[in-house]
Amino acid sequence: MAAHGASGGPTSSALYDAATDAFRRWRAGDEPALDDLVRIMSPVLWHVVRATGLDREAAEDVVQNTWLTLVRSADSVRDAQAITRWLCTSARREAWRVSKASSRTRPVEDEMIDARMPAQASPESEVVAQDESAQLWQALSRLPDRCQRLLRIVAWEPRPDYSSVADTLSMPVGSIGPTRRRCLDKLRLELAALG
Amino acid sequence: MTVSDDDLLLAVARVYQELDPAPADIADGALARLAVEDLEVEFELFTLVQSVDTRVGTRQGSEEPETSATVALEFAGTAYRVLVRISDAGDGARRLDGWVVPALPMRAFLGPQGDTLGHTRQSAYADREGRFEFPTPIRGEVRLWLLPQTSRGDSDAVPPFVTPPFLV
Numbered sequence: 001m002a003a004h005g006a007s008g009g010p011t012s013s014a015l016y017d018a019a020t021d022a023f024r025r026w027r028a029g030d031e032p033a034l035d036d037l038v039r040i041m042s043p044v045l046w047h048v049v050r051a052t053g054l055d056r057e058a059a060e061d062v063v064q065n066t067w068l069t070l071v072r073s074a075d076s077v078r079d080a081q082a083i084t085r086w087l088c089t090s091a092r093r094e095a096w097r098v099s100k101a102s103s104r105t106r107p108v109e110d111e112m113i114d115a116r117m118p119a120q121a122s123p124e125s126e127v128v129a130q131d132e133s134a135q136l137w138q139a140l141s142r143l144p145d146r147c148q149r150l151l152r153i154v155a156w157e158p159r160p161d162y163s164s165v166a167d168t169l170s171m172p173v174g175s176i177g178p179t180r181r182r183c184l185d186k187l188r189l190e191l192a193a194l195g
Numbered sequence: 196m197t198v199s200d201d202d203l204l205l206a207v208a209r210v211y212q213e214l215d216p217a218p219a220d221i222a223d224g225a226l227a228r229l230a231v232e233d234l235e236v237e238f239e240l241f242t243l244v245q246s247v248d249t250r251v252g253t254r255q256g257s258e259e260p261e262t263s264a265t266v267a268l269e270f271a272g273t274a275y276r277v278l279v280r281i282s283d284a285g286d287g288a289r290r291l292d293g294w295v296v297p298a299l300p301m302r303a304f305l306g307p308q309g310d311t312l313g314h315t316r317q318s319a320y321a322d323r324e325g326r327f328e329f330p331t332p333i334r335g336e337v338r339l340w341l342l343p344q345t346s347r348g349d350s351d352a353v354p355p356f357v358t359p360p361f362l363v
Contacts, residue, residue: 009205009208032320038222039222043222046221060224063217063221063225064228133213133214140207155208156211
């Protein structure tokens, strides 16, 4: 399954609309619509949680717990349009709670050293795409940890709640916008230096 | 040439997806957790009553697909039976389909043997005829968990059941 069905990517309005619609249907009594919502949003929650620095196993638990929390307290989501934000914020809070409770966080980049680039035989176009990925990855890894986390969040989370993002990154909420800007600029510079 | 913020962020999303992807079964794992969460009842353990292995030769030149090697299993509990068919889908792939008798809508989970439902990794819905399928089932020793889809608090609710381990 693709990470995000929406051609515009995870933060596109298509994904946001699909999640909102699934939530609405579920709340109207259509039980299988919850499956749709889980399938649409779990990959997004994964990246949101991994951006907090939790290891893969803990991240998966957090994603599952987020869904349990939703099922138990769905009434607290008053506006269907707020569902993606509710889920991401809730996942981030849970991740924060887990990482405080245990010291299971590990700088993401350390773990990534073990991560493999896609190894399947690929046509030339994919080789080029992989080179680009490798380059972008290299550029990202040269950014400060906070930049990496913030960019991962804003790349994956549809309409993020900046105050919750600020809590995760221990930054004042007002600085999220400017930091996002600076991190993107730094990333462009790193890419240019590599290119 | 300047790449727009949106395009750059889309590329960032892709690179994380490539290098640190969510586990492929993350949604099924969450759905299985949710399914158990709803239940406070015990699962009824079914027993294997019949196993038929028809993996003998393949028919050719008929309308049937050439690969029709099949193992059919029948499990039974106190009020229900479940029939499971494991067929060869070609290229070494397997396909699992089954049905519940008498028919009722179910949620089916397939998981490694000995595992708890909370860790199952594949889910499917059985339709009104009680049919369900796993087009690419996990391999090895597995168990099938079946959760009747009845309204909560329904007094006629059928208890959920689980098969003993069988080989895919």
